[in-house]
Amino acid sequence: MPPPAPSRRxxxxxxxxxxxxxxxxxxxxFFLVLAGxxxxxxxxxxxFGFSAWWLALSSVVVxxxxxxxxxxxxxxxxxxxxxxxxxxxxxxxxxxxMVVALLPLLRDDANTRKRELLLPAHFTAVSMWVExxxxxxxxxxxxxxxxxxxxxVGYMGTAVTFGFVGYYLAAGLPPLLAGALLFLTPLxxxxxxxxxxxxxxxxxxxxxxxxxxxxxxxxxxGLDLLWTGVLGGVIAYGIHRWCRTxx
Amino acid sequence: MTTTTTVFDTAGAWPYVLLLLVGFLPxxxxxALGLVLAHGLDEDSELVVLSRAVATAIIAGVVAKLIVxxxxxxxxxxxxxxxxAATIGFTSYALVRRSVFVGVAGGEAVLLLGGFLFGR
Numbered sequence: 229m230p231p232p233a234p235s236r237r238x239x240x241x242x243x244x245x246x247x248x249x250x251x252x253x254x255x256x257x258f259f260l261v262l263a264g265x266x267x268x269x270x271x272x273x274x275x276f277g278f279s280a281w282w283l284a285l286s287s288v289v290v291x292x293x294x295x296x297x298x299x300x301x302x303x304x305x306x307x308x309x310x311x312x313x314x315x316x317x318x319x320x321x322x323x324x325x326m327v328v329a330l331l332p333l334l335r336d337d338a339n340t341r342k343r344e345l346l347l348p349a350h351f352t353a354v355s356m357w358v359e360x361x362x363x364x365x366x367x368x369x370x371x372x373x374x375x376x377x378x379x380x381v382g383y384m385g386t387a388v389t390f391g392f393v394g395y396y397l398a399a400g401l402p403p404l405l406a407g408a409l410l411f412l413t414p415l416x417x418x419x420x421x422x423x424x425x426x427x428x429x430x431x432x433x434x435x436x437x438x439x440x441x442x443x444x445x446x447x448x449x450g451l452d453l454l455w456t457g458v459l460g461g462v463i464a465y466g467i468h469r470w471c472r473t474x475x
Numbered sequence: 476m477t478t479t480t481t482v483f484d485t486a487g488a489w490p491y492v493l494l495l496l497v498g499f500l501p502x503x504x505x506x507a508l509g510l511v512l513a514h515g516l517d518e519d520s521e522l523v524v525l526s527r528a529v530a531t532a533i534i535a536g537v538v539a540k541l542i543v544x545x546x547x548x549x550x551x552x553x554x555x556x557x558x559x560a561a562t563i564g565f566t567s568y569a570l571v572r573r574s575v576f577v578g579v580a581g582g583e584a585v586l587l588l589g590g591f592l593f594g595r
Contacts, residue, residue, distance in 0.1 A: 327509025460532025
C-alpha cells in the first residue's frame with residue numbers, strides 16, 4: 229500500500245461516497261461498452277427464448293458477460309448442463325486474480341470486516357476492476373468500499389437496463405436491424421478478446437478457438453466447447469513451451 | 476446455414492434453477508476463492524497461464540459459433556456476409572488505433588450493407 233497522500237478525496241458519509249461511485253460509473257467509457265455489450269446480450273437472450281427477467285437476474289447474479297454469453301448460447305443450443313457449467317467455470321478463472329489484486333486496495337486494515345468485502349468481491353468484473361484500480365488510490369481508505377459498491381451498482385444497473393433495451397428491440401425491430409443487434413455480441417467479443425490477448429500463447433489459443441469451435445460443431449462432436457478449450461489451450465501451451473525452450 | 480432450434484425448455488422455474496447451478500455457482504466460485512486466498516497467488520504460474528489459454532480458446536470458439544451458425548434474425552444474412560463483416564470489423568480495429576469502437580462500428584456497417592444487398 230502506498231503511503232497516505234494528503235490530497236485523497238473524502239466524503240461526508242458513506243452514502244455520498246456511494247453516490248460518487250455511481251456517478252463515476254456513468255461518466256466512464258465503460259458505460260458505453262456495457263450499454264453496447266448488454267444490448268447485444270439482450271438480443272441473444274431473446275433469440276434463444278429466455279425471458280427478459282431471467283436475463284436481468286443473470287446479470288445480477290452472474291455479472292460476467294463472457295459467462296452469460298456462454299450460458300445463454302450453450303443452454304439455448306441444448307448442450308448438457310454439466311458442459312455449460314464447466315465452460316462457464318473455465319471462462320471465469322480470470323476473476324480469481326482480479327479479486328486478489330483488488331482486496332488490498334479496499335482493506336482499511338484495522339477496521340475492515342471480511343463480510344464488508346463480500347459485495348465488492350461479487351461485483352468484481354473487468355469494467356469495475358479496471359476503474360477501481362485507477363480511481364480507488366485517490367479515495368480516502370475509509371470510503372473506498374462504499375465508492376467501489378457505488379461504481380459497481382452504476383455498472384450493473386447499466387447492464388440490466390440495456391439488457392432489457394436489447395431484448396425488446398430484438399423483438400420489435402425489422403429482421404435486418406435485429407440481426408445487426410444480435411451480431412453485436414460475437415463482434416464485440418471477437419475484438420475485445422483479441423485486445424485482451426497480449427501474450428503469444430493467448431493469441432494462438434484465440435485463433436485455434438475460432439477454428440475449432442465451428443469445426444467441431446460441424447462434425448457433430450459432443451461437448452464441442454470443452455474440446456475447443458482443451459485442444460486450443462493445450463496446443464497453444466505446447467507452442468508457448470516450445471518457443472521458450474527454443475529461445 | 477442451419478437455423479438453431481431451441482431445444483431448451485424455457486418455461487417454468489427450471490431456467491432459474493439452471494441459472495443458479497450452471498451460471499452462478501461455477502462463476503462465483505472463483506470470486507470466493509479469491510476472497511479466501513487474497514494473497515500468495517502467482518499470476519505467472521504455469522497453471523494460470525494454461526487456464527488463461529483454455530478460457531481464451533473457449534470464448535473464441537463461442538464467438539466463431541455465433542457467427543457461423545447464426546440463429547433467428549441473423550440467419551437471413553448470408554454466411555459469407557457475416558464472416559466478411561467480422562473480418563473487416565476486426566481489421567479496422569487492428570488498423571485504427573486498436574479501437575474497439577471503430578472495429579464494432581466497421582463490422583456492423585458491413586453487416587447492414589451486406590444484409591441489405593444480399594439478405595433474404
